Amino acid sequence: MSRDSILGAIRRGLKRGALPADQKAMLAGRLAAHPRQIVPARGMLPLEERVTLFAQFIEREFGTVARLGRLDEVPGAIAAYLAEQNLPPALAVSLHPLLQSIPFEHAAQLRLRFGTTLPSDEVCLTQAFAGIAETGTLLMPSGPTRPTSNNLLPDNAIVLIEAVRIFGCYEEAFDLLRAQGAMPRNVMLITGPSRSADIEQTLELGAHGPRRLHVLIVDGAA
């Protein structure tokens, strides 16, 4: 079987047999401890500076940001954004408890459909599990309340994140994810809207994923 021949060839190269039990235990210990390596200083800022850096990097990467005080400001902010972008007031919304708790009656003109996006949806609202300030990155795991397609299919992505979920570095966000149990099937780190520079090394937004990424940072509860 190729498995044995590949492992055998590697061991011959390393001039040893399978690792002895004590060395295996040492490596298993490293896996269990999963030690952090170097974390950049800009990934270790206090909350308010983190939020500012997070927003700066999103804008640098051609996304847009709105900071809201409370959850009940979200419907108005979405309606205003869609009008500003000349988009119809209709959106798919991931079936996430936080998104379900938004008082959408504050913007009665918005037409909503909860669940997984269809290829025809132009706009989708999702919730970010975590934000990462060091590069303006959103951490989007998959799960029953977070379909992966919702991050990808619509031309316009609106992502809601609570300010307290904005961490300094990737490691902190993954610590939180680990605390929830096993690794979800899919974990996306998203930094800005989709793009390609394949045509003459010139950047164009909206290759296969969303052309626009709008992030709503919410400070407090409803």
Place this chain on the structure above:
Amino acid sequence: MQNNGAFQENAKRAMADAGLQQAMHRAGPHFVARRTAAVARLPEFEALREAGKEIRNHAIANLDFYLETYAAAVEASGGVVHWCATAEEARQEILSICRKAGAKTVTKGKSMVSEEIGLNEYLAAHAVTPVETDLGEYILQLREEGPSHIIAPALHLGRAQWEESFRKSHTDLPKDRVFRERRDILTEARGKLREKFLAADVGITGANFLIAETGSSVIVTNEGNGDLTQTLPRVHIVLTGIEKVVPTIEDTLTLLRLLARSATGQEMSVYTTFSTGPRRAEDPDGPHEYHVVLLDNGRSGMVGTEFQDMLRCIRCAACMNHCPVYTAIGGHAYDSVYPGPMGSVLTPMLVGVENAAALPNASTFCGKCESVCPVKIPLPNLMRHWREREFERHLTPPLARYGLGLWAYFARRPTLYRLATRAAAVSLGWLGRGRGHFGRLPFVGAWTRTRDFPAPQGDTFFAQYAARQREARK
């Protein structure tokens, strides 16, 4: 594959290709400037390079352990691992998975390993239609060309060629449509490929990293094509090399901090995605089957040799972006799946040095590649090892062997060497004293045909060095 003559012919043709030269002039400075700026924004970058090197070395030194741990984690999450010693085995495994899935079309994320094993030709010959979804790979598939760069595959093409290929291939669209700007080309491709994504039965991606701790495969894209490829079809196949495994998420994050900055000068690629097994019972989307095809194809043979350092490579392309040879002639001249410095080291390992003899010689040994490598691979040294092997196996051309022999004769006799160089320096200096340079010289016609040879100014290096030492001692 390449002998020295063929490579030199390719290089000459590339230098005379105006379109290619324009493309290279556009791309070269762009990559270099963006990487330099990204590195300058992160004070920890140098320390990260050292950490990245250590992580990769640790993974390779325990590769058997981490591969077994990784495979066990994939299986625990409901995935299937296929170990393939050769390219042929990998092609057969993938075809067999496609057939079991009843697949007619297969979408593909960008994968250099797929190029390495010639997967597209093989699938097409067996009634499975592969569709490349990375924009650059897509147009290359339409044009039936190979990539000329490992992360910017269509770097050699200009806008006119994009338009021409789209008009020729997308015959269902109006003939008189106008491409006003690059965005129109992109929009057309997006529309075409969206249909393919939704119709595909199987999606094949590569992997930038495999994580032993969690059994995850990690891909990095800017377009989102890899994500649609691995999310929408019923079956996801990951095709990658055995050397891609790293121990933990934290180790992966360290390498990710190096990857995009070294590659495109981005702080982070737009989509960095960790996939772990098939769709869970409660998941609303994602593939029902998750397969990993682990390819060896010569890699295990590098472990324990002087080429082991090459297994650290994370395929960022910084070495080729900064290479004076690559940026002058482009990737196709190498006639090798992996071009540039990393390709010059890797390709002889994959196809045999007798089939790639020119590649380790396609370098000026300026050392730039090593200085920008995010995991500090000593690329010039590794190319030198190949040159030594070529010399030992008499793969070096006779004239070059004769020249090296002549040089070695003098180099082993220091007094004679100094006398000869001094005689040459003094006489050339005297002959060229009027103009300061020569337009033509015997025996070096290949040099003087395209540039002047400067006349030596004064004495030899040895003589000047000795004189300065004497001066310093006074």
